[in-house]
């Protein structure tokens with residue numbers, strides 16, 4: 553393909569054709585319009601669902617607008633997270649510094665909204681002008697007697713994945729602050745689910761049916777006080793490991809809490825996520841409850857999926873998502889409804905993730921790391937995909953190419969996790985792939 557930049561060739565592999573040594577987990581190539589977002593955006597997407605915290609962006613208004621209400625993360629209580637506050641830095645502060653403006657803004661907002669904690673994000677401009685955000689956070693923290701946590705995330709300082717790490721470091725400052733110290737039996741923290749369209753509530757219900765106590769959810773529908781006592785959980789479950797594995801490792805080191813990587817997408821991975829917990833606690837009653845739950849859910853789900861599978865059999869899917877673990881689950885979920893994955897990629901996968909994708913896919917599948925719109929469009933066309941599964945930045949690619957699209961990212965309004973999510977996923981894929989509108993579109997040629 554003539555649209556692949558020379559220095560990106562080792563980030564695109566075809567199963568059965570290329571020697572499989574993916575070059576990944578590195579900065580995006582200059583000149584390649586990466587689908588990745590900036591460091592600040594990475595930190596923001598992780599912290600945003602902490603619903604009783606104040607989130608203030610110290611930077612120009614554009615950074616705040618870019619990430620305003622960035623996820624469909626639902627709250628069962630406070631809605632403070634949905635407001636996007638910014639110091640709106642302009643020319644004056646770039647020249648004379650923005651510290652005074654920041655101090656005034658944070659102080660006023662804390663008085664007005666009474667948050668449980670405040671996260672203060674530094675964006676590109678602050679990284680350049682050098683405001684001492686940490687000192688101001690400490691001062692206000694003392695004055696107002698709440699945690700005011702600096703999130704040093706200038707967009708230029710790395711990749712979106714670096715933003716995840718910055719966010720984990722910010723959360724780690726809250727973990728362990730509660731005076732409680734005793735480990736709670738049969739208890740977990742759910743890390744890396746962001747409660748999109750209420751998915752977290754489905755998962756909580758499954759675990760509670762099994763007799764598992766959920767100490768904190770980090771960060772979906774998250775509460776500052778729960779995070780402060782999250783060190784009392786017996787196990788951390790980590791979904792979206794790209795964003796949360798750093799926190800899980802930190803909690804293992806500081807509090808000796810083991811962690812397990814899980815995924816809640818598709819029947820197979822959802823069931824494994826339940827059994828893993830029951831087995832971890834070696835609790836026969838919990839194992840029994842898990843197997844009853846899984847059996848009941850699957851018995852109801854398989855007949856409901858059958859008509860979709862019949863219609864979708866042999867259709868081809870392209871997957872391009874942020875986290876590699878989700879991409880892996882999607883390959884399995886698509887197979888369950890009779891579909892072939894012809895392209896799969898992620899923004900933040902590592903070598904092990906890509907090896908697992910290779911194992912799961914058929915020969916000829918294109919596997920990509922940190923792709924760009926030109927590559928995606930070209931491969932979608934070459935592989936004659938019927939649907940692209942991705943996020944907000946992939947949607948226009950699919951529609952311009954004249955094929956179906958399924959939003960599996962931040963903004964979606966439909967729960968796609970858990971057993972209920974699997975049927976929602978099948979319905980959405982079916983509605984998009986089989987839509988009669990495609991007969992009126994002409995695939996755009998590149």
Ligand code: SF4
Nearest residue numbers: 590592615675676707
């Ligand atoms: S932090 Fe920098 S790259 Fe990110 S949105 Fe703001 S200006 Fe853009």
